[in-house]
Amino acid sequence: MVGIYSYGVYIPRYRIKVPEIARVWGANADDITRGLGVFEKSVPDLDEDTATIAVEAARAALRRRKIDTGAIGAVYVGSESHPYAVKPTACTVGEAIGATPNMTAADYEFACKAGTAGLQTCMGLVRSKMIPFGIAIGADVAQGAPGDALEYTAAAGGAAFVVGEGETIADINRTCSFTTDTPDFWRREGQSYPRHGGRFTGDPGYFKHVQGAARLMFDAMGTGPKDYDYAVFHQPNAKFPQRVAKMLGFTDAQIRPGLVVPKLGNTYSGSSMIGLAATLDVAKPDERIFVTSFGSGAGSDAFDITVTDVIESEAFDRAAAPAVEKLLANPIYLDYALYAKHKGKIVMQK
Amino acid sequence: MRDVAVIGVGCTEFGEHWSTSFRDLFVTAGALALEDAGISGEKIDALYVGNMSAGRFVEQEHIGALIADYAGLASNHVPSTRVEAACASGGLAFRQAVISVASGMEDIVVAAGVEKMTDVGTGASVDMLASAADREWEGFAGATFPGLYAMIANDYMHRYPLTREQLAAVAVKNHENGAKNPIAQFRNRITIDTVLSSSMVADPLRLFDCSPITDGAAAVVVVPLERAREFTDSPVRVLASAQASDTIALHDRRDISTLDATVAAGKRAFAQAGLAQKDIDLVEVHDCFTIAEICAIEDLGFCKKGEAGRLTAEGATALNGDIPVNTSGGLKACGHPVGATGIKQICEVVTQLRGDAGARQVDAEIGMTHNVGGTGATVVVHILGA
Numbered sequence: 015m016v017g018i019y020s021y022g023v024y025i026p027r028y029r030i031k032v033p034e035i036a037r038v039w040g041a042n043a044d045d046i047t048r049g050l051g052v053f054e055k056s057v058p059d060l061d062e063d064t065a066t067i068a069v070e071a072a073r074a075a076l077r078r079r080k081i082d083t084g085a086i087g088a089v090y091v092g093s094e095s096h097p098y099a100v101k102p103t104a105c106t107v108g109e110a111i112g113a114t115p116n117m118t119a120a121d122y123e124f125a126c127k128a129g130t131a132g133l134q135t136c137m138g139l140v141r142s143k144m145i146p147f148g149i150a151i152g153a154d155v156a157q158g159a160p161g162d163a164l165e166y167t168a169a170a171g172g173a174a175f176v177v178g179e180g181e182t183i184a185d186i187n188r189t190c191s192f193t194t195d196t197p198d199f200w201r202r203e204g205q206s207y208p209r210h211g212g213r214f215t216g217d218p219g220y221f222k223h224v225q226g227a228a229r230l231m232f233d234a235m236g237t238g239p240k241d242y243d244y245a246v247f248h249q250p251n252a253k254f255p256q257r258v259a260k261m262l263g264f265t266d267a268q269i270r271p272g273l274v275v276p277k278l279g280n281t282y283s284g285s286s287m288i289g290l291a292a293t294l295d296v297a298k299p300d301e302r303i304f305v306t307s308f309g310s311g312a313g314s315d316a317f318d319i320t321v322t323d324v325i326e327s328e329a330f331d332r333a334a335a336p337a338v339e340k341l342l343a344n345p346i347y348l349d350y351a352l353y354a355k356h357k358g359k360i361v362m363q364k
Numbered sequence: 365m366r367d368v369a370v371i372g373v374g375c376t377e378f379g380e381h382w383s384t385s386f387r388d389l390f391v392t393a394g395a396l397a398l399e400d401a402g403i404s405g406e407k408i409d410a411l412y413v414g415n416m417s418a419g420r421f422v423e424q425e426h427i428g429a430l431i432a433d434y435a436g437l438a439s440n441h442v443p444s445t446r447v448e449a450a451c452a453s454g455g456l457a458f459r460q461a462v463i464s465v466a467s468g469m470e471d472i473v474v475a476a477g478v479e480k481m482t483d484v485g486t487g488a489s490v491d492m493l494a495s496a497a498d499r500e501w502e503g504f505a506g507a508t509f510p511g512l513y514a515m516i517a518n519d520y521m522h523r524y525p526l527t528r529e530q531l532a533a534v535a536v537k538n539h540e541n542g543a544k545n546p547i548a549q550f551r552n553r554i555t556i557d558t559v560l561s562s563s564m565v566a567d568p569l570r571l572f573d574c575s576p577i578t579d580g581a582a583a584v585v586v587v588p589l590e591r592a593r594e595f596t597d598s599p600v601r602v603l604a605s606a607q608a609s610d611t612i613a614l615h616d617r618r619d620i621s622t623l624d625a626t627v628a629a630g631k632r633a634f635a636q637a638g639l640a641q642k643d644i645d646l647v648e649v650h651d652c653f654t655i656a657e658i659c660a661i662e663d664l665g666f667c668k669k670g671e672a673g674r675l676t677a678e679g680a681t682a683l684n685g686d687i688p689v690n691t692s693g694g695l696k697a698c699g700h701p702v703g704a705t706g707i708k709q710i711c712e713v714v715t716q717l718r719g720d721a722g723a724r725q726v727d728a729e730i731g732m733t734h735n736v737g738g739t740g741a742t743v744v745v746h747i748l749g750a
Contacts, residue, residue, distance in 0.1 A: 045563040212485045218382040 016141045017182030017319070018175050019081065022074025022335050023291045024067050024153075025171040025278065028057040029345035030353040032166050038350045039161045046166055051252025055169040055279025057348055057356050058155045062170065064093045065103045067284075068153040069110040071174035074335035075149070076111060079183075081176060086113040087145025090135055092128025092152045092283040093172075094201065094208070096121050107151065118145075125199060126248055127309030128152065129173070129283045134189050134315060136177035147178045152283035159207035160359060167251055169279025171341075173287035183325040184294065184303070187318040190234055192226035199310030210310075216254070219312050224248065224258045227314035228306050235318050239263035242318075243301040246272035246289040248308035250280045264304075271296050277342050290319075292338035299323040367589035368465045369599035370748065372401025373711040378580035378699030379549040386422045386480040387434045393581035393704075394435050394476060401585040402595050405436050409470040411444035414457030414477035415703035420492045422480050431476070450496030451652060453477060454582065454706025455735030455744030461586050462605045462746075471587060477704035478581035489577050493702070496738040498613035509652070510574060512614050512739050514566035517655040520621040521568065523670075526658065528568060530673030532559035534654035535572045535696050537682055542693025544683075544724035549578055549699030559654075573654040578699035582707035584714070600714045603639065603730070604747040606632035612741040623740035626663035633732070633745040634665075641665045644747070645728035646716055647687065648709035650736035651694040660734050661689060664745070688726045691716060706735035706744060717750040 031054045033043035047053060068091050091104045104119035122128035129152015136148030153172025158164030198219030201208035224247060232238055245264040247255035252275050259269045272289035281288055286307040293303055298321065305317040324330055354360050374396025376389055398405060411432055419425045432444035447457040454477030461475035481489055494503045497512060520526055536556055542548035554572060562571035592599035608628035614620050634640060651657035661672040666687050675681060681689035692698045692712040695705060713731035715721050735744045
């Protein structure tokens with residue numbers, strides 16, 4: 015069966031605490047922390063961008079499993095913050111991991127779900143035997159305008175998944191998607207920061223699409239929440255995934271391992287994929303994982319995944335790359351001034 | 365002057381209607397009102413539509429004609445007039461309909477109110493609402509409506525013995541009533557602590573002191589009382605229709621803790637109806653903020669200045685109290701689609717007087733509505749009787 019051959023995550027070590035951002039904008043830190051359920055967010059270093067994060071995540075995946083990089087026939091990088099408008103991040107990643115030149119590559123954009131769209135593309139190519147392996151990456155140095163609600167959560171990080179057939183660490187039993195034209199969040203060409211429809215991003219955006227894809231999956235597989243050991247949802251804040259999990263009938267215990275947003279923030283295209291990675295960090299053979307991403311604009315991709323015994327075999331070395339929990343430990347905290355410098359929010363000359 | 369009666373009411377659910385347009389909201393409410401009245405559209409002689417700011421909320425002006433068109437009345441060439449008095453637009457539209465019928469000019473008239481507020485972001489919405497205040501002297505200086513009502517609250521709490529908890533009791537009571545109203549935006553019960561621990565908006569007003577941003581529409585049908593029995597066995601009479609104005613800017617008022625236009629409109633209404641406060645069985649007041657309900661109860665004369673907070677906390681304004689206030693849940697819990705609110709108040713009082721209010725029913729024969737534009741620059745008061 016087609017599935018996940020390996021996975022890797024990269025999260026920059028810098029953090030800023032939500033109350034520090036609130037201090038600068040004169041907002042009530044307790045209200046914001048309580049409202050979002052997010053306490054701090056990751057911040058890229060001065061020389062980190064989506065390309066470096068994607069490369070680090072892909073390298074972490076390849077450290078965990080020996081894969082002939084020449085057999086990697088596709089690299090897809092999903093992001094809202096590709097360094098170039100024209101020039102693919104995916105080629106940089108392909109070159110850095112030694113997968114070039116016999117490969118196809120493309121950058122994807124579908125707000126926060128472009129990474130899982132890449133995962134679906136890789137599944138199709140592998141299943142149709144066009145390529146032996148493909149890598150799908152979701153990575154972002156997420157943008158949030160100064161003072162905007164997004165600034166409290168927009169974080170940096172990414173996850174890479176190597177898709178193959180046969181000796182997978184986790185089979186992807188099925189994927190299905192729920193997509194509509196819903197303008198809940200957008201960034202036009204040339205704009206530095208995304209805009210959003212406030213509360214419109216909630217019910218008509220996130221909740222409609224996540225539930226839509228999830229219920230399609232339940233119907234297709236004849237399953238319900240109780241059939242899964244874990245559930246992972248896109249996590250723009252802690253409240254949305256907790257609420258949608260409850261609406262669908264999942265328990266707090268099922269989403270806990272994959273709920274990384276309180277100490278990470280929203281890594282946009284990386285969000286649900288890092289959540290899945292954190293779940294794979296602790297999952298055991300035969301355990302079943304339900305994943306639903308969300309991208310504004312809007313759509314959700316759902317995945318029904320079963321962990322195989324390969325995850326604990328000699329073929330795979332989970333400890334060869336740091337677990338998400340470890341990547342979140344020992345952060346270096348920045349104040350708002352250094353954060354602004356790291357994020358390029360200080361314009362020196364124009 | 366002819367006596368006037370309400371023969372039909374209709375209201376959409378109030379809330380965030382993400383997939384319903386401005387015109388669909390109106391058509392829905394209008395159809396409900398006509399169905400309730402048991403009449404068809406071609407019998408309508410005129411339409412009066414309360415709407416504050418469709419030009420900015422949905423970039424649509426010429427609302428009168430639009431609504432007549434989408435109500436299917438364009439080919440009948442029915443006169444249709446948009447009425448605007450900020451948040452009192454609905455109440456004023458009803459008053460125009462009443463005047464029209466009372467004068468003998470028109471017989472079967474629909475008064476409606478509609479607002480679609482969620483097509484814009486919160487910041488834009490707050491700015492549009494601020495246009496109901498004095499843009500040059502208040503808006504340009506940074507004042508928003510929460511800010512202006514916070515000034516009223518601060519002045520009031522400095523001069524009268526109103527506690528923060530008593531102010532919160534207004535919101536608690538209105539959510540309790542909203543929980544029993546199937547069209548209310550918020551049907552959840554809250555506690556004093558919910559209000560006191562909510563986000564600060566403009567000191568001392570917190571999030572749960574403020575009415576929400578809402579989409580919704582409401583419509584009523586009025587006819588001469590002498591013809592009302594042709595359509596219904598339970599017409600509701602319009603016993604008084606009063607309106608008053610005041611300075612548009614808060615700082616020009618004699619006293620910012622008393623809405624003199626409410627006092628004036630209330631007195632005129634009581635005089636017209638030949639009634640006193642003790643005769644009123646329920647009142648829908650304009651609680652855009654909790655402090656506004658406190659002021660309204662007093663300025664309409666239901667108690668002395670400085671007493672409304674204590675009476676609210678004691679339950680005097682609850683459904684089973686001496687004078688039930690905002691049985692619909694008020695603007696706070698039922699929601700506040702600004703142009704529709706005044707008509708919704710009429711719908712609520714009519715529903716109560718007919719005995720159709722279900723779990724929130726009170727024992728009532730005479731009810732009052734109080735609709736405010738801005739910080740009290742326009743006030744419209746009606747008294748209705750079963």
